[in-house]
Amino acid sequence: MATEKAIDTHTGLFSRYALDHCYDEMFDASSAPRPPYEALYRRLLELSPSDLSQRQQNADSAFLHQGVTFTVYGDEQGTERIFPYDLLPRIITAREWETIERGLIQRVTALNLFLKDIYQEERILKEGIVPRHLVYSAQHYRREMLGVRPRKDIYVSVAGSDLVRLPDGRFAVLEDNLRVPSGVSYMLTNRQIIKRVFPELFTNYAVRPIDHYGQSLLATLRSLAPTDRADPTIVLLTPGVFNSAYFEHTFLARQMGIELVEGRDLIVHDNIVYMRTTAGLRRVDVIYRRVDDDFIDPLAFRPDSRLGVPGLFNAYRAGNVSILNAIGTGVADDKAMYAYVPAIIRFYLDQDPILPNVETYLLSNPADRAYVLENLDKLVVKAVGESGGYGMLIGPHSTVSQRDAFRQRIQAEPRNYIAQPTLALSRAPNFINNRIDSRHVDLRPYVLCGESFTVVPGGLTRVALRKGSLVVNSSQGGGSKDTWVLAD
Amino acid sequence: MLSRVADSAYWMSRYLERAEHTARLGDVCLGLTLDRSSDTVRRLRGAVGAPPVGYGVAPLALGESITEDRLNQTIIACVAAARENARQVREQISTEMWEQLNRIYLSVRQTNSPGSSSFYTSVKEAAHLFQGLTDSTMIHTEGWHYIQIGRSIERAGATATTLEVLFGDAAAQDGAGGIGAYISWTALLRSCSAFEAYCQRYTADVRPERVAEFLLLSADFPRSVRFAVETVEASLRSVARSLGRSSSGRVERFAGRWRASLDYSQIDEIIAESLQSYLQGIRRQCEQVHSALYQTYINYELESAIAS
Numbered sequence: 001m002a003t004e005k006a007i008d009t010h011t012g013l014f015s016r017y018a019l020d021h022c023y024d025e026m027f028d029a030s031s032a033p034r035p036p037y038e039a040l041y042r043r044l045l046e047l048s049p050s051d052l053s054q055r056q057q058n059a060d061s062a063f064l065h066q067g068v069t070f071t072v073y074g075d076e077q078g079t080e081r082i083f084p085y086d087l088l089p090r091i092i093t094a095r096e097w098e099t100i101e102r103g104l105i106q107r108v109t110a111l112n113l114f115l116k117d118i119y120q121e122e123r124i125l126k127e128g129i130v131p132r133h134l135v136y137s138a139q140h141y142r143r144e145m146l147g148v149r150p151r152k153d154i155y156v157s158v159a160g161s162d163l164v165r166l167p168d169g170r171f172a173v174l175e176d177n178l179r180v181p182s183g184v185s186y187m188l189t190n191r192q193i194i195k196r197v198f199p200e201l202f203t204n205y206a207v208r209p210i211d212h213y214g215q216s217l218l219a220t221l222r223s224l225a226p227t228d229r230a231d232p233t234i235v236l237l238t239p240g241v242f243n244s245a246y247f248e249h250t251f252l253a254r255q256m257g258i259e260l261v262e263g264r265d266l267i268v269h270d271n272i273v274y275m276r277t278t279a280g281l282r283r284v285d286v287i288y289r290r291v292d293d294d295f296i297d298p299l300a301f302r303p304d305s306r307l308g309v310p311g312l313f314n315a316y317r318a319g320n321v322s323i324l325n326a327i328g329t330g331v332a333d334d335k336a337m338y339a340y341v342p343a344i345i346r347f348y349l350d351q352d353p354i355l356p357n358v359e360t361y362l363l364s365n366p367a368d369r370a371y372v373l374e375n376l377d378k379l380v381v382k383a384v385g386e387s388g389g390y391g392m393l394i395g396p397h398s399t400v401s402q403r404d405a406f407r408q409r410i411q412a413e414p415r416n417y418i419a420q421p422t423l424a425l426s427r428a429p430n431f432i433n434n435r436i437d438s439r440h441v442d443l444r445p446y447v448l449c450g451e452s453f454t455v456v457p458g459g460l461t462r463v464a465l466r467k468g469s470l471v472v473n474s475s476q477g478g479g480s481k482d483t484w485v486l487a488d
Numbered sequence: 489m490l491s492r493v494a495d496s497a498y499w500m501s502r503y504l505e506r507a508e509h510t511a512r513l514g515d516v517c518l519g520l521t522l523d524r525s526s527d528t529v530r531r532l533r534g535a536v537g538a539p540p541v542g543y544g545v546a547p548l549a550l551g552e553s554i555t556e557d558r559l560n561q562t563i564i565a566c567v568a569a570a571r572e573n574a575r576q577v578r579e580q581i582s583t584e585m586w587e588q589l590n591r592i593y594l595s596v597r598q599t600n601s602p603g604s605s606s607f608y609t610s611v612k613e614a615a616h617l618f619q620g621l622t623d624s625t626m627i628h629t630e631g632w633h634y635i636q637i638g639r640s641i642e643r644a645g646a647t648a649t650t651l652e653v654l655f656g657d658a659a660a661q662d663g664a665g666g667i668g669a670y671i672s673w674t675a676l677l678r679s680c681s682a683f684e685a686y687c688q689r690y691t692a693d694v695r696p697e698r699v700a701e702f703l704l705l706s707a708d709f710p711r712s713v714r715f716a717v718e719t720v721e722a723s724l725r726s727v728a729r730s731l732g733r734s735s736s737g738r739v740e741r742f743a744g745r746w747r748a749s750l751d752y753s754q755i756d757e758i759i760a761e762s763l764q765s766y767l768q769g770i771r772r773q774c775e776q777v778h779s780a781l782y783q784t785y786i787n788y789e790l791e792s793a794i795a796s
Contacts, residue, residue, distance in 0.1 A: 066583070066587075240576075241572070241575050241576050246575075250578045250579045251579075253579045254579040259490055260579055261490060261492075262492065264492065265490050265491070265492050267790060269790075269794050274794075275490060276490065276491045276492070276788075276790075276793075277489055277490055277491060278489050278490075278491055278494050278630065278727070278731065278785040278786065279489075279731045279732075280788075280793050281790075281793045281794065
């Protein structure tokens, strides 16, 4: 590891701020603030720690009172928790954003073509670009979707890919979330809160607005309604109040002005979906579902699901209702499939990927497996079907017994795991313990794909709050901060 | 409006009303204990409503007497159930209402003195504040009316139950006359927040038939059964109007018939006939209106709904 050096030219708030081989979002290698951060830096030097902690308290109490909370699974005690919020914005320049936006649109376009292909023609499998067994053995591949045609052949209409910034300053894709990506309510709430607690800073920057996300999402959903429905009824399907993202579901339903429904509110009769209202049954045309495939219809998928709607899949297959994202999109965000995304982009679009992938070892591949098992202490191992930071081994921070456990699991089921080099995620300044210190961050922008693409300029910057930690997931002690994309 | 949302709004309101009623009972019992009227306390606690299922309070065993602990657990469970229902309709109620209910919940869960007068007072005040916020921050459409209906049905039932458990007690003591009976009657009035209102109407001359008349048939006192039933009927009419129907059908007929009978009832006739069975009749009618409401708007038969 490169030696750490404190920014000795800085005093006070920044006295412990360290730079090393990781990319620092705020300071360049000579420890001078990068141009977009200059105004923020100057403003921070004018503020005392007590000023900042006063603002932090204001922000925290705003979250508390609004009840912006999430649920931690497996935690018997307080089931609802506040999502930790950091005061200092993360800034992305117009040029950087331009690349991110083009890269994401390219990626989602290719992934939609890939999903259409594997559920309709299987061209990419016949040509041997993606191994057939990898598709068929993917946990979220849905054989039931073969031959089903979603409206306009759009499978993924809401995507949330996780980006990281590498030491050379480039953004790379760490993983794709193509099923039910969450976190957008925090993106929107973070913006509201920073406007309240840091108004003077906000006015010094030309920050592109993100408030139209709800409206854009609604337009996207409407554009994918079944053809013959003039004024479609759109609903958001939630698993219910015990789901970790329930706050987000109520938030989005309110933003869009649509009904928030649970499975038990819906019934299917003659392949038509209705919701039970006090005025009688009302036909439903578009379902923005935040329920996983497995639970959406007990007749088609898991029979023990009580969150779903019996018969929904048949109504969908009959074209009487649109479900977004489509069923079976998880095959494309499988962590093993991820390694093939650059090839998928080349195959369908005949273009080079604009946003690179992170180097990935497939453990079903014997040569990769041998290398990974030799080097478990240097690599990050992930279970392919998991998300939310569960089922991960971070080699450099692991114990011998953890590595042994993973070695056994990998040997038992190699298809279930991938490995990646331990990334030097970029770091951004955070206000922690009355001082400004740096923590690793990633970025999850949200891509909407309907009639056209909308990438709301911003995203959720997640922060690994524990010093040195690389895990940013909210379920694993991560926090978030507002993300400013500059207009320039 | 989704039927489930109507259901949650209705129960949110019922459970909060139950918590408030129970807190009032608890507070009155506290005063009675100081007056050494333990028999009245025992009976009065019998008017505690059923705790919601699944909030850590076991159903009452046959013949089991209600302890102060149980009463406090019931308050906490009712507040938790009200909040849980509110969470399910969070996008429908106002932010102020949600935040207030959240605050009540956090405070009853964290309290280290359940059973103190300040505990009961805080629950009562918090419920009143919630009601005020409901009236002044929520749009008065369908959802608001289900909240009114839930509160009023709960109130009518609770008033009838309280009358029933204490009337026997007070009547028995009446023979002995004197101070014991007076304390029981005023306890009854206080447990319905009716003592001062009663005095304004009838002076402090507390007589059984007047107490019963006031709590059952007063047109102007907000906790009387008649007042509650009038509210239910009016809200049912408003719900029908907001849905573009001419009436709420069967449930409105039940409520209307009941309201009319209360309008024209005479307390001396009720007592001559049997107050006990009249009070049981009120509980039956609460149940009837409740299930007719569910059949009309919430749990209706799908077959008939598909046909229409």
